[in-house]
Amino acid sequence: MTMKKTLNNLAKFLLLLVLVTGCQDDDKSFGDLTAPSNLTASYEIIGQDADNPNGDGSGKVALTAQADNAVSYRFVFPDNTSNTVTSGQYTKRFTTEGINSYEVVVVAYGKGGVSTSTTLLVEDVLSNFNDPVTTELLTNNSSKTWYWAAATQGHLGVGPNTVDGNNYYPDWYAAAPFEKAGAESSSCIYEDELTFTLEGENTIKYTLNNGSGTFFNVDYVSVAGGNATEDTCYEYDTSGEKTVLLGPAESVVAEENTTGTAMTFSDGGFMGYYVGATTYEILDISETQMTVRAVQGSNSELAWYHIFTTQPPIADDGPVYDNLIWSDEFDVDGAPDATKWNMEIGNGTNGWGNNELQYYRAENATVEGGFLKITAKKEPFNGYQYTSARMTTHNHLDFTYGKVEVRAKLPSGGGTWPAIWMLGSNYTTNEWPACGEIDIMEHVGNDQNTIHGTLHYPGNSGGNGNTSSTVVEGVSEEFHVYSVYWSPDIIRFYVDDNEFKTFANTESVPFNWDFFVILNVAMGGTFGGDIDPNFEESTMEVDYVKVYQEQE
DSSP: OOEEEEOOOOOOOOOTTTOOSHHHHHBBBTOOOOOOEEEEEEEEEEEEEEOOOTTBBBOOEEEEEEEEHHHHHHHHETTSSSESSSSSSEEEEOOOSSEEEEEEEEEEEEEOOOEEEEEEEEEEEEOOOOOOHHHHHHHHHSSEEEEEEEEEETTTEEEOOOOOOOOSSSEEOOOOTTTSSSTTGGGGGGGGGGEEEETTOOEEEOOOOOOOOOEGGGGGGGGTTOOOOOOOOEEOOSSSEHHHEEEOOOSOOOOOSSOEEEESSSOOOSSSSSSSSSSEEEEOOOSSSSEEEOOOOOOOEEEEEEEEESOOOOOOOOOOOEEEEEEOOOSSSOOOOOOTTTOBBBBBIIIIIIIIIIIEEEGGGEEEEEEEEEEEEEEETTTTTEOOOOEEEEEOOBBBBBBEEEEEOOOTTTTTTEEEEHHHTTTTSSSSTTTTTEEEEEEEGGGGTTTEEEBTTTTTTGOOOOEEEEOOOOTTTTTTTEEEEEEHHHEEEEEETTTEEEOOTTTTOOOOSOOOEEEEEEEEHHHSSSOOOTTOOOEEEEEEEEEEEEOO
């Protein structure tokens, strides 16, 4: 049996935002300006019954308002959000965890904006929603600024909002890296700075600093007073702090492709690109990257996708590295080419400084069928329980600046730690981390499919490395291209041409002299973690290693 609570009109008062107050002469353009009367407001907690007196835990409440002479109704909530409807009916999801009561201001508007208001007390609503992980990733439990992932394919895109098919990716359009930087009508988008700040328990504030303008979807250019026939940048005031509510996502996206959490912004807040949406479903979020999905306000069949990163977009006109100066495509079976590679043997000092548990042997690296295969094995050797291989180009290939591409399929299994990286060639006289280290790709089997790109240098070494990560499905089942672009001004990290980390190179960091390439698979250690007791062996396969520099 559904229980329903009704609160009659307690008082007639006007909100500060209402422009028309008190008695006034009739405005002939509107006719008789009669304030709505007999305003009543009621609510029904969704899922409330004898066994669930506080509802089903969704936090949903169906609100109803009625008044004579009303043309629209506005519900104003204590979380600083509001909604205006003509029907007088609106369903609100309250997301504060536990059983809580809320005061809702209900405003009935008549012709010309005259209004009558009341307060509705919504009592004892149960919400089971709780997502502290997203809160921490979004705000760093303090304040965090996000930017458009301009260098990533599909950082802005659109697809169908349907139950069937691929409904979590921009099937219809996906912007190419920095695509919007070249067109005057859309170049403002990459200036956006989206800052999320945690203020008290479960209270997130949001500000959008969008520099010179807002990028408007063509269906909404009139909001900015424009009349363009395509998406266009307009001056638009986005100042002021908004409130962001985290709550359960109401979505057609399959559970495995979403976090299940959505952000709702107060007072018309939005995430940089104006598509008439104030709610954004978080499909994926990490410390450095976030993918969101929003349904267009004027067309519920369209879903927009945005990818943000904690790295500011840097579009530089740096050198073009397209001259292949060195490569190994592993087309001769046997041991790796000794004119290109050095095989490092042993366990180094303290497991190569990382408490690694393998003993490196030349025999664990072979070339077969056009692929280099570095195999980590569970086998006793020289006092160690695991063997693997590590190989370098030092004194065969040492170079400053360029582009490195490695196409590889990674090993799997708890404790595996494959790496494709570079080390400053002066490491013997300029001791690490002063020599510099560029980790193009690191992966650990205990966190399958998460790819890390990291820079180590004084002040940012070991566990404090300057790092970013991205999730790439199937890294141990399929080949992917891991690459780095390294110039005097910038270092960019990519997987399959999708950039996931940008670093501004300067003279103050050790990335402006010769480096060499290293390939290895470690076991365990400070980053690899615990080794699966059932691990037997696994292989990193490398299709090619290519190094490019400028044309002379």
